[in-house]
Amino acid sequence: MAVNATMPFARPRRDACLDWLQMLSGAALVLFMWCHMILVSSVILSTKVMDAIAWFFEVTYMAQVGGPIIFIVFIAHFVLAARKIPFTANGQETAWAHAKMLHHRDTWLWLAQVVTAMIILVMGAIHMWVVLNDFPIQAAKSAARVGSGGWLWFYFILLPMIELHVSIGAYRIGVKWGFITRENRPKYKRIELYLFGAFVTIGVITLIVFAYLAKAMKEAEAAAEAAKTVTQLVLPLLGA
């Protein structure tokens, strides 16, 4: 049987270039996510700290310009990575069969990377659309959002998905480009695990703080409403 051995390497230059772009966009998003989680978690210190940081990003136009740029990089990264994602049922069956056959941890990591990517694509796009269309960013507004509808559960799903994807992504970039070797691999796996644990913990505390703030705001609103009603009832009785 004749085999076209040249086919997979038909455009090596273009493929290498796309691989570089995928790695660079991925690395930029990993850095963005680490900064983003630290900035949002500033609400743990106080709402004033988060508001001050958001204010700085808005007066310098970094939020207005940077936000849409991140959105574009986010979509571009998905399109670049999609070249290697099996979308057909046949392709998915083969990938699953290989993962089971190989018993190789890094193959499972790749599968986790693909599954989390799909979830993040949808949920991350919804999140960015909502936040970028609701400037200015303020702790009270974020708390009100997290405390309304199903948003708390939305973030409780998105948070571990994004942290898993980011940790595996950073590790795979290290392996692919040679920073992580056979010798230092266990050390870097441990570092990635610690980073994952640290960011998920900070994220969960942040969400609890937002939910607590939302509850406090609702209670304050209810108390103000009750005080207004009492005043409206009592004042006529006093003849005021």
Ligand code: HEM
């Ligand atoms: C485009 C730039 C972005 C901005 C301006 C932004 C802004 C924010 C803000 C203000 C919050 C607080 C909650 C809220 O207001 O709803 C938040 C939370 C969150 N964002 Fe973003 N975000 C951006 C991009 C992303 C991306 C790309 C992801 C991941 C796909 C992401 C994942 C999350 C998660 C998981 C939380 C919950 C925070 C936590 O648990 O600490 N964000 N973001």
